[in-house]
Amino acid sequence: MHNVLITGGLGYIGSFTCKYIKNVKRLKLTSVDNLSRGNSFAKKYCKNYQIDISNKNKIIELIKKKKINTVLHLAAYTCVRESFTKKNLYKKNNYIKQKKFIDILTKIGIKNLIFASSYSLFINKLNLEKMSPYVKYKLLIEKYLKKKSNKNFKVIIIRYPNVAGASLDGKLGEKNDFINRIFPTFIKLILNRKKINLYYDFKKKKYPSRNYLHVEDIASFNYKIIQYMPKMSKNLIYINLINDVFFSNFTIMQKIALKLNRFCNFRKKQLKKIETIKPKINFQKKDLLKKINWKKKFSNIDTILRTNLLWIKKRKGLK
Numbered sequence: 260m261h262n263v264l265i266t267g268g269l270g271y272i273g274s275f276t277c278k279y280i281k282n283v284k285r286l287k288l289t290s291v292d293n294l295s296r297g298n299s300f301a302k303k304y305c306k307n308y309q310i311d312i313s314n315k316n317k318i319i320e321l322i323k324k325k326k327i328n329t330v331l332h333l334a335a336y337t338c339v340r341e342s343f344t345k346k347n348l349y350k351k352n353n354y355i356k357q358k359k360f361i362d363i364l365t366k367i368g369i370k371n372l373i374f375a376s377s378y379s380l381f382i383n384k385l386n387l388e389k390m391s392p393y394v395k396y397k398l399l400i401e402k403y404l405k406k407k408s409n410k411n412f413k414v415i416i417i418r419y420p421n422v423a424g425a426s427l428d429g430k431l432g433e434k435n436d437f438i439n440r441i442f443p444t445f446i447k448l449i450l451n452r453k454k455i456n457l458y459y460d461f462k463k464k465k466y467p468s469r470n471y472l473h474v475e476d477i478a479s480f481n482y483k484i485i486q487y488m489p490k491m492s493k494n495l496i497y498i499n500l501i502n503d504v505f506f507s508n509f510t511i512m513q514k515i516a517l518k519l520n521r522f523c524n525f526r527k528k529q530l531k532k533i534e535t536i537k538p539k540i541n542f543q544k545k546d547l548l549k550k551i552n553w554k555k556k557f558s559n560i561d562t563i564l565r566t567n568l569l570w571i572k573k574r575k576g577l578k
């Protein structure tokens with residue numbers, strides 16, 4: 260049996276992954292989350308140790324005690340916009356501490372690591388000077404992992420798309436006030452009758468299109484990939500995880516307004532030069548996705564929207 264350490268287990272993706280794994284009962288899971296941003300109510304899905312990933316002694320002690328052999332590493336700060344205003348914070352948490360954590364894992368002999376990266380690498384034109392600190396550090400950690408991976412330290416890098424939605428009953432969702440994700444942001448602005456700034460390329464006359472997967476599908480994917488890791492023959496695999504359809508921010512705004520039966524008030528704002536209209540994603544490891552037998556169940560845009568709405572209404576006490 261796998262003994263798995265999940266970092267960021269109380270975060271958005273982490274809490275859904277812990278809930279999923281708790282239900283399938285086939286893995287022993289331990290979480291490390293310093294609760295700088297997480298949902299403390301998600302503790303019921305997995306035993307959490309409130310430790311920072313950079314705390315060498317405590318991490319080593321826990322890995323030995325729990326006989327951990329595989330790590331699903333989600334812990335990081337995740338707000339692109341915030342990473343511009345708090346560059347040092349992101350450098351410390353998403354770069355320096357990440358490298359330290361990886362060094363701890365290799366030193367203690369962890370065999371398998373799954374690293375949560377982001378498909379925003381493809382949204383930005385790869386220019387380290389101009390890209391957001393959030394994306395830059397994801398890229399630098401990917402490069403560091405490429406250097407460190409070997410037959411004794413196998414690495415899977417998953418580039419998640421935009422993760423969205425909440426549980427079908429609306430009881431679990433994202434509680435991260437620092438994050439301005441598109442669905443909750445648009446829902447709140449439309450409900451409060453505020454103006455939405457929509458990014459737009461005035462030259463190409465196009466809105467940017469983005470890719471979304473439901474968080475429950477991400478959780479089942481994480482489980483399947485953990486199961487797959489011991490069978491992996493390569494030392495390093497990149498997985499660009501995306502849904503079949505891209506949606507423009509304009510379409511999403513319209514869908515939300517329709518669902519809420521409200522008018523949407525918006526203005527167009529020039530898309531940043533570094534951002535693409537629609538990211539070109541070259542390889543998706545379709546053979547591997549087939550091998551692990553992962554099937555999306557909830558990632559159609561209407562389920563994502565409906566569950567997001569349920570969760571927001573529940574949290575805000577709205578009818």
Ligand SMILES: NC(=O)c1ccc[n+]([C@@H]2O[C@H](COP(=O)([O-])OP(=O)(O)OC[C@H]3O[C@@H](n4cnc5c(N)ncnc54)[C@H](O)[C@@H]3O)[C@@H](O)[C@H]2O)c1
Binds near residue numbers: 266268297376422
């Ligand atoms: N949510 C998305 O749309 C998305 C998309 C692409 C990639 N990702 C990546 O997936 C991972 C998880 O994202 P999320 O949306 O669940 O984020 P989240 O902010 O909800 O969860 C991250 C968790 O990590 C914890 N954490 C942060 N720094 C820590 C540290 N130094 N030590 C211990 N714990 C720490 C926080 O307390 C939080 O609970 C991140 O690495 C993120 O970059 C997320």
